[in-house]
Amino acid sequence: xxxxxxxxxxxxxxxxxxxxxxxxxxxxxxxxxxxxxxxxxxxxxxxxxxxxxxxxxxxxxxxxxxxxxxxxxxxxxxxxxxxxxxxxxxxxxxxxxxxxxxxxxxxxxxxxxxxxxxxxxxxxxxxxxxxxxxxxxxxxxxxxxxxxxxxxxxxxxxxxxxxxxxxxxxxxxxxxxxxxxxxxxxxxxxxxxxxxxxxxxxxxxxxxxxxxxxxxxxxxxxxxxxxxxxxxxxxxxxxxxxxxxxxxxxx
Numbered sequence: 001x002x003x004x005x006x007x008x009x010x011x012x013x014x015x016x017x018x019x020x021x022x023x024x025x026x027x028x029x030x031x032x033x034x035x036x037x038x039x040x041x042x043x044x045x046x047x048x049x050x051x052x053x054x055x056x057x058x059x060x061x062x063x064x065x066x067x068x069x070x071x072x073x074x075x076x077x078x079x080x081x082x083x084x085x086x087x088x089x090x091x092x093x094x095x096x097x098x099x100x101x102x103x104x105x106x107x108x109x110x111x112x113x114x115x116x117x118x119x120x121x122x123x124x125x126x127x128x129x130x131x132x133x134x135x136x137x138x139x140x141x142x143x144x145x146x147x148x149x150x151x152x153x154x155x156x157x158x159x160x161x162x163x164x165x166x167x168x169x170x171x172x173x174x175x176x177x178x179x180x181x182x183x184x185x186x187x188x189x190x191x192x193x194x195x196x197x198x199x200x201x202x203x204x205x206x207x208x209x210x211x212x213x214x215x216x217x218x219x220x221x222x223x224x225x226x227x228x229x230x231x232x233x234x235x236x237x238x239x240x241x242x243x244x245x246x247x248x249x250x251x
Contacts, residue, residue: 001026001027001028001084001085001149002027002028002030002081002082002083002084002085003023003026003027003028003029003030003083003084003085003086003087003145004030004032004071004074004075004083004085004086004087004112004117005019005020005023005029005030005031005032005033005086005087005088006031006032006033006067006070006071006074006086006087006088006108007019007033007034007067007088007089007090007091007104007105007108008034008037008038008039008040008041008066008067008088008091008103008104008105008107008108009037009038009039009091009092009105010033010034010035010036010037010038010062011031011033011034011035011056011060011061011062013033013037013092014092014132014134015089015090015091015092015122015124015134015137016031016033016089016090018090018134018135018137018138019087019089019090019122019137019138019141020060021138022138022139022141022142023087023141023142023145025142026142026145026146026149027084027149028059029059030059030060030061030074030079030083031059031060031061032053032061032062032063032070032071032073032074032078033061033062033063033067033070034062034063034064034065034066034067034069034070034104035054035062035063035064036064038065038066038067038104039091039093039103039104040102040103040104041066041067041068041104041107042068042101042102042103042104042107043068043107043110043111044066044068044107045066045068045069045072046065046066046069051063051064051065051069051073052064053073053078061074061078066104066107067088067104067105067107067108067111068104068107068108068110068111070108071086071088071108071111071112071115072111072115075111075112075115075117076115083112083117084117084118085112085117085118085119085120085145085148086108086109086111086112086113086117086118086119086120087109087119087120087122087141087145088105088106088108088109088112088119088120088121088122089105089120089121089122089123089124089137089141089161090122090123090124090134090137090138090141090163091103091105091121091122091123091124092124092126092132093123093124093125093126094123094124094125094126094162094220095121095123095160095162096125096162096179096180096182096216096217096220096226097179097180097181097182097211097215097216097217098179098181098182098205099182099205100160100179100230103121103123105121105122105123106121106158106160106230108121109121109158109159109160110158110230110232113155113156113157113158113232114232116155117155118148118152118153118155118157119158119159120141120144120145120148120158120159120161121158121159121160121161122137122140122141122161122162122163123137123160123161123162123163124136124137124162124163124165125162125163125164125165125220126165127165130165131165132165133165133166133167133168135168136163136164136165136166136167136168136171137163139168140161140163140171140174140225141161143174144159144161144174144227153229156231156232157229157230157231158229158230158231158232159227159228159229159230160179160216160226160227160228160229160230161225161226161227161228162216162219162220162225162226162228163225163226164220164223164224164225166223170223171223171224171225172222172223172224172225173224173225174224174225174227175219175224175225175226175227176227176228176229177214177215177216177218177219177226177227177228178214178215178216178228179215179216179228179230180211180212180215180216180217180218182205182206182207184206185202185203185204185205185206186203186204186205186206187203188200188201188202188203189201189202189203216228
């Protein structure tokens with residue numbers, strides 16, 4: 001099996017190094033990742049300038065672009081072989097609920113799915129002063145990828161996996177979940193640059209809003225690994241009949 005590994009924290013991040021090591025025994029692992037932290041890049045592609053790919057060592061490459069750029073290039077012509085799976089992570093921080101709309105980690109997995117490959121996104125739910133148990137997340141990654149090798153799921157799914165930041169012995173297990181949602185983000189934070197002009201930092205993400213039983217937020221809070229199946233189709237199918245009626249009644 002040929003596994004493409006990417007992330008949004010950059011090719012030197014601890015999470016991607018642990019992920020690469022964890023998957024080495026499962027197949028040929030190739031890393032193509034951004035040259036720096038690109039958190040929050042979502043599904044953006046670089047279309048206005050060419051992209052340069054640099055090889056750091058055998059099977060490790062970095063790109064001055066977004067996570068989506070990295071996966072797109074890797075799958076669509078950078079190599080003379082085909083990949084079997086895309087695994088993105090391990091992100092330094094959670095990707096719960098609404099986070100998936102902004103996450104470069106999830107976007108890298110999503111690009112793999114766009115291009116026809118099974119895809120997994122992994123995030124360690126760290127905090128600013130947390131211990132960062134990437135070894136726990138790497139163990140989860142290996143278990144899930146090995147499971148997909150022997151018992152494949154519907155290839156149209158993207159597995160969004162969040163791991164509590166605790167020692168491996170304290171993980172309660174893996175649990176299937178749905179996306180919760182967050183309260184609106186905190187207000188933008190004004191500051192001043194060296195010339196005295198006002199600049200702004202985007203405010204922190206809001207706390208969990210829909211965080212009840214069955215959500216990814218709830219699983220993490222209780223010490224479970226959250227595994228949420230995502231799909232690319234964003235259509236609100238249940239509203240289509242009512243929307244048709246509404247459109248038909250327009251003057």
